Structures are given as structure tokens and as C-alpha cells.
Amino acid sequence: MTIKPFAEMTEGDYAALGFKSGLEIHQQLLTEKKLFCRCPAARYSDHFDAEILRHMRPTLSELGEYDGTALMEFKTRKEIIYQIQRDTVCTYEMDDTPPFALNSEALDIALEIGMMYGCSMVDEIHIARKQYLDGSIPTGFQRTTIVGVSGSIPYKNRQIGILQLGLEEDACREVSDAGHRRVYLTDRLGMPLVETVTAPDMRTPQEVAEVGEILRKLVRSTGKVRTGGGAARQDVNVSVAGGTRIEIKGVPRIPNIPLLTYNEAMRQYNLLLLRDELHQRGITATTFATKTETVTKLLRKTRYQPIRNAIADGLVVNCVLLRGFHGLLRWKTQTDTFFSREISDRVRVVACLTTLPNIIHSDSPSETLSSSEWQTLRKSLGAGDEDTLVAVWGSTQDAATGASEIVIRAREASIGVPSETRQALLDGTNGFERILPGPDRMYPDTDLPPLRITGERLQRLRASVPEPYWERERRYREMGVPDDLVPSLSISPYAALFARAVETMHVPAVLAAETLVHFPKRVRKRLRRHTAFAIELLEEVLRAISDGTLAREGIPGVLMAVAEGTTLQRGELPPPCQPGQLHAIIEECRAELATTRMRCQGKANEYFMGIIMRRVRGRIPGRIVAEQIGLIASEAHQ
Ligand SMILES: [Zn+2]
Numbered sequence: 277m278t279i280k281p282f283a284e285m286t287e288g289d290y291a292a293l294g295f296k297s298g299l300e301i302h303q304q305l306l307t308e309k310k311l312f313c314r315c316p317a318a319r320y321s322d323h324f325d326a327e328i329l330r331h332m333r334p335t336l337s338e339l340g341e342y343d344g345t346a347l348m349e350f351k352t353r354k355e356i357i358y359q360i361q362r363d364t365v366c367t368y369e370m371d372d373t374p375p376f377a378l379n380s381e382a383l384d385i386a387l388e389i390g391m392m393y394g395c396s397m398v399d400e401i402h403i404a405r406k407q408y409l410d411g412s413i414p415t416g417f418q419r420t421t422i423v424g425v426s427g428s429i430p431y432k433n434r435q436i437g438i439l440q441l442g443l444e445e446d447a448c449r450e451v452s453d454a455g456h457r458r459v460y461l462t463d464r465l466g467m468p469l470v471e472t473v474t475a476p477d478m479r480t481p482q483e484v485a486e487v488g489e490i491l492r493k494l495v496r497s498t499g500k501v502r503t504g505g506g507a508a509r510q511d512v513n514v515s516v517a518g519g520t521r522i523e524i525k526g527v528p529r530i531p532n533i534p535l536l537t538y539n540e541a542m543r544q545y546n547l548l549l550l551r552d553e554l555h556q557r558g559i560t561a562t563t564f565a566t567k568t569e570t571v572t573k574l575l576r577k578t579r580y581q582p583i584r585n586a587i588a589d590g591l592v593v594n595c596v597l598l599r600g601f602h603g604l605l606r607w608k609t610q611t612d613t614f615f616s617r618e619i620s621d622r623v624r625v626v627a628c629l630t631t632l633p634n635i636i637h638s639d640s641p642s643e644t645l646s647s648s649e650w651q652t653l654r655k656s657l658g659a660g661d662e663d664t665l666v667a668v669w670g671s672t673q674d675a676a677t678g679a680s681e682i683v684i685r686a687r688e689a690s691i692g693v694p695s696e697t698r699q700a701l702l703d704g705t706n707g708f709e710r711i712l713p714g715p716d717r718m719y720p721d722t723d724l725p726p727l728r729i730t731g732e733r734l735q736r737l738r739a740s741v742p743e744p745y746w747e748r749e750r751r752y753r754e755m756g757v758p759d760d761l762v763p764s765l766s767i768s769p770y771a772a773l774f775a776r777a778v779e780t781m782h783v784p785a786v787l788a789a790e791t792l793v794h795f796p797k798r799v800r801k802r803l804r805r806h807t808a809f810a811i812e813l814l815e816e817v818l819r820a821i822s823d824g825t826l827a828r829e830g831i832p833g834v835l836m837a838v839a840e841g842t843t844l845q846r847g848e849l850p851p852p853c854q855p856g857q858l859h860a861i862i863e864e865c866r867a868e869l870a871t872t873r874m875r876c877q878g879k880a881n882e883y884f885m886g887i888i889m890r891r892v893r894g895r896i897p898g899r900i901v902a903e904q905i906g907l908i909a910s911e912a913h914q
Contacts, residue, residue, distance in 0.1 A: 304446065307382045321463060361462070385470075527700045787821065862888060
């Protein structure tokens with residue numbers, strides 16, 4: 277069986293593959309402060325006051341073993357630089373002070389979200405440490421806690437399990453990662469986020485995206501989570517029958533999920549076929565044979581530029597023989613991607629040979645070494661026609677690490693799909709990120725005592741848990757809210773205000789929805805920037821509508837003025853224009869028109885309308901003006 281193109285795959289095809297997928301959604305919470313210190317949250321800036329340099333070193337776990345990820349990170353010998361700004365980071369984030377008490381605002385939001393999922397809520401909060409060895413958290417671990425377990429959300433005609441809901445701190449933002457140096461900005465570090473882990477209940481890539489969308493809307497409907505770039509990030513777990521659970525990290529947008537998961541399913545399937553092919557050739561983890569030689573001298577005169585430059589710079593070239601692998605580096609793994617990429621990725625990440633190409637191989641000899649150079653290498657390593665050669669270049673140490681990673685990854689091919697985390701790439705494929713951490717990645721944190729969650733606290737929070745957004749959507753439609761406003765309003769932080777406007781201020785539902793969703797959107801579009809309107813401000817606007825001091829036509833102008841920095845003064849709002857006043861204004865304008873020489877008589881009416889609207893815009897609907905001056909038929913006479 278070969279895998280069909282993405283667009284042609286059916287549910288049945290995915291079932292035949294044994295496709296299974298689950299989501300881990302990270303969503304930042306809308307709190308003022310960070311989770312375990314009192315630094316401000318979400319104050320992002322590229323500016324920094326100081327840099328701190330750290331090296332990561334693995335320590336033996338209590339069981340006396342090194343974690344696979346820890347070893348991998350150690351092999352990379354990375355220098356980690358933290359850029360810190362005095363306003364957004366304190367000594368807690370840099371591991372010089374113990375944690376402060378857990379941010380109770382964040383905990384309340386997390387508990388509320390847990391209740392939306394129908395989770396069993398924990399009665400005591402225990403903080404754990406989750407190892408993070410890539411340097412993205414200076415302490416080497418993330419403080420995390422489970423808030424609820426065993427929830428579910430409805431989807432199609434079934435339930436999608438929510439395995440657990442965690443509350444944890446965000447990591448640093450990566451600035452750059454090249455060679456042996458990785459740079460992080462620390463402003464995001466320590467911000468509270470919730471992690472929603474679903475069961476692997478999704479059976480097609482489309483289902484994964486749809487469930488992701490439902491979860492995104494659900495948490496947003498609380499009005500207490502952050503929105504915008506980077507505020508929500510998805511990790512997607514994918515496996516196929518016989519494959520391995522692979523985690524694709526940091527998918528920035530839900531619409532990217534279907535193609536990414538399809539490609540990962542294809543990769544696993546093709547890696548399993550590759551394993552079968554190796555077994556047929558008699559290659560298993562035990563019979564796997566290899567040999568590495570330093571071949572710098574043999575390639576002194578090469579015209580292949582990357583190696584020529586490397587040798588000129590005093591670097592060395594190592595060549596790895598993979599016995600019996602002929603043709604397999606060209607084995608297709610994902611769309612336009614081959615097994616050689618799996619090897620190149622490992623070399624890039626672990627040996628830090630980040631300039632591409634970082635390997636060449638004899639299965640694609642063209643445009644690299646000349647055939648006589650390949651011949652020389654074959655002879656030197658004792659390679660036959662059925663074997664493959666892979667060359668890697670760098671400093672003595674990096675080229676040695678590179679060669680050993682080539683061997684490790686090639687041997688893994690005879691076992692199947694290695695456990696690793698992978699990063700989402702823009703073209704819908706994915707690349708190796710790191711070895712999957714071992715099960716002993718979590719351990720208790722004893723810096724903070726357990727925190728009891730009282731029944732009263734849960735009860736108080738339960739009152740503010742919003743109804744599911746799909747219920748809201750149904751109700752809004754019944755109230756006559758236009759279809760295009762329903763989805764935004766149902767997950768809007770203004771949803772509660774909408775309810776108040778309609779129920780207690782008696783603003784018509786359509787007008788309230790326009791005020792809260794449509795007009796703000798129009799202002800943002802006009803100004804081409806994101807503009808947040810405070811709930812208090814919009815409440816004032818709705819009150820002005822309710823007591824008759826602001827007409828529908830005046831709303832965009834008021835919002836625009838506020839967006840441009842004017843403070844809203846209710847007393848200063850232009851009062852609605854009464855029909856009697858309009859009559860007087862029309863007469864004044866008619867007099868003005870009489871003294872104006874019109875070059876084009878055909879435009880006279882338009883001009884007339886224009887000068888009247890200049891005086892009454894926002895105070896009375898243009899339709900009434902048009903009726904009054906006879907441009908359109910009055911409804912009263914129809
Ligand atoms: Zn801090």
C-alpha cells in the first residue's frame with residue numbers, strides 16, 4: 277500500500293493506517309502577573325538590560341540513570357544566553373529565589389476551565405517539576421500542577437476525553453539557535469498557562485483540527501485567556517498502527533494541523549516499510565554493520581564547495597559506511613522528503629552542524645563529490661555496491677558527534693519509528709527536535725506546600741463558568757443576531773456584557789452585538805491595528821444607547837475617537853437629532869445650497885445630502901435624512 281495524496285485520503289484510508297491522534301493545547305491565561313512571582317505578564321519587548329550565560333549539564337536521576345533527552349542536550353554542548361530585562365524578570369525566574377505563592381487568579385481561571393471540561397477537580401494542588409533541558413527554562417525544569425482529570429467534550433456523536441488539565445509556567449522565547457549558541461528572551465518565562473491533554477480519540481487529521489478549534493473556542497469563551505500570536509500553541513500526538521506516539525511540538529495555527537498530521541502518519545508508515553526492507557536485506561539492530569573513517573586527506577582536491585571550504589578552514593571530514601543500505605537514504609518518508617533528512621536533522625540538532633547541507637551521501641551522488649572521489653572513499657572504507665556512504669564535516673569534535681549520530685539514526689531504522697519530539701515546519705512536514713524525554717521526567721517540587729482547594733472556592737467559581745459556546749450560539753441565533761456576528765460574540769470576552777445589555781439595559785440584541793463585535797472590528801480594520809476596547813468603555817456606550825443619548829450611527833465615530841486616544845465623556849456625546857431639529861437643519865442647508873453654484877446639476881442631490889449629513893452624522897440615520905429630502909420614498913407613505 278502506498279499513501280494517497282493528502283486531498284484524496286478518506287476516513288477509511290486513515291482507519292486502514294490505524295491513525296490515532298491527541299492534542300496538548302497550551303493556552304496562556306489573562307492574568308496581570310506571572311505564576312510564581314510578581315513580575316508582570318505579557319510585557320513583551322526585544323530590549324534587554326543584561327545577558328546571562330549558562331551551560332547545561334546532566335545529573336544522574338535518583339534511579340542512577342541519565343535521561344535520554346538530558347544526554348542528547350549534553351552532547352550538543354550548547355552555550356545558553358538569557359537576555360533579561362529588569363522590568364519583566366526577577367531573581368525567581370533565574371533560579372536565585374524560591375517560588376512565591378501560586379498566583380490565585382491563574383488558579384481560579386484554570387479551575388474554571390477544568391469545570392467546563394467536566395473534569396474531576398483535585399482537592400489539593402501539588403506542584404511538580406517537569407524537566408526541561410533545552411535551556412528554555414533556566415532552572416532546567418518547569419513548575420507544573422494538575423488541576424483536574426477525566427473530563428470530556430462532545431464531538432460529533434461521541435465524547436472526546438480530556439485526560440488532564442494542568443496549570444504551568446511558560447518557557448522563554450527563543451531568539452536564535454546557531455552552532456553551539458542558543459539565545460533566549462526571558463520576558464515570557466513564568467507566565468501562567470493551562471495545558472489541556474486530550475485522549476488519542478481523533479481518527480483523521482481533520483478531526484484533530486476540529487477538536488482543536490472546539491477547545492480553543494471553549495477556553496476563549498471564558499474571556500480570561502490571552503489571544504494573539506503565540507498565546508495558544510498546540511502539540512499534536514500522532515501514531516499509526518505499529519508506529520510510535522510522536523509529539524509534533526508548537527504548531528502555531530490550527531489550520532496547519534491536518535497536513536502536519538497526515539505527513540507524520542505518512543512518515544511513520546514509510547519508516548515501518550523501511551524497517552521491513554532492512555529486515556529483508558538481513559539488517560536488524562544486531563546485524564547492523566558500520567564503519568567510520570576520517571577522510572579529510574582523500575578529499576583535499578575536491579571541487580565540491582561545502583567540503584572544499586570546510587577543509588580550507590581546517591575542519592575535518594568523516595565518512596560513515598552503512599553496510600547494505602544502498603539506495604535507502606533516498607527512501608521517501610514525507611512529501612518531497614527522504615530518509616537522508618532524518619539523518620541530517622539529527623546531525624543538525626545534536627552535533628550542532630546547523631549550516632545545510634551538513635551531510636552528503638552516495639545514494640544521491642550528483643552535484644556533490646565526483647564519481648572518482650566516491651570511488652576513492654568506497655575503496656578506503658571497503659564499501660561494496662550494496663553499501664551506502666555518508667559524509668559529514670566540522671570541527672574534530674562536531675564531525676565525530678555527527679558521524680556517531682548518523683550511525684545511531686541508521687541503526688534505529690532497523691527497529692522502527694524512534695521516540696522523539698518533532699517540530700512543525702511551514703511546508704506541512706516536520707523535522708526532528710529532540711529525543712522524547714523518559715517517564716521519570718516529572719518529580720515532586722518541595723518548595724511550596726500543598727494547597728487545599730476548598731468546596732466553597734469551587735462553588736464560587738462554578739457560578740462564573742460560562743455555558744458552552746455552542747449553547748450561546750444557538751441562543752444568539754434565536755435572538756436574531758446576524759449569522760456573521762454569532763461565532764465571534766459567542767467566544768468574546770464581551771459575552772457577559774452582551775447579556776447585561778439585552779436583559780437589563782434593554783438594548784436590542786442586534787444593536788448590542790454590532791456594538792460589541794461589528795463596530796470594534798471595523799475600527800481595527802480602518803486603523804489597521806489591534807485595538808482593545810475596555811469592557812467599562814463599551815458598557816458606557818451601551819448605556820448611552822439605552823438611555824437614548826447615542827444613536828446607532830454615532831457608535832463607530834465614538835469608538836474611533838476612543839481608539840485614537842480620546843476619553844469618552846458621556847455628557848459630551850452628540851445628542852441624537854430629533855425629527856423637528858432635522859427639519860430646521862434641512863432648511864438651513866437648502867438656503868446654503870441656493871447660494872452655491874453647482875457645476876454639475878446631476879450631483880445636486882448628492883451634494884445636498886452631504887452637507888446635511890456633515891451636521892447630523894452619528895445623530896440620526898442617513899436613511900431618515902434621505903426620506904426627508906425626498907431622495908427615497910418615506911416608509912410612512914408606502
Ligand atoms: Zn519574576
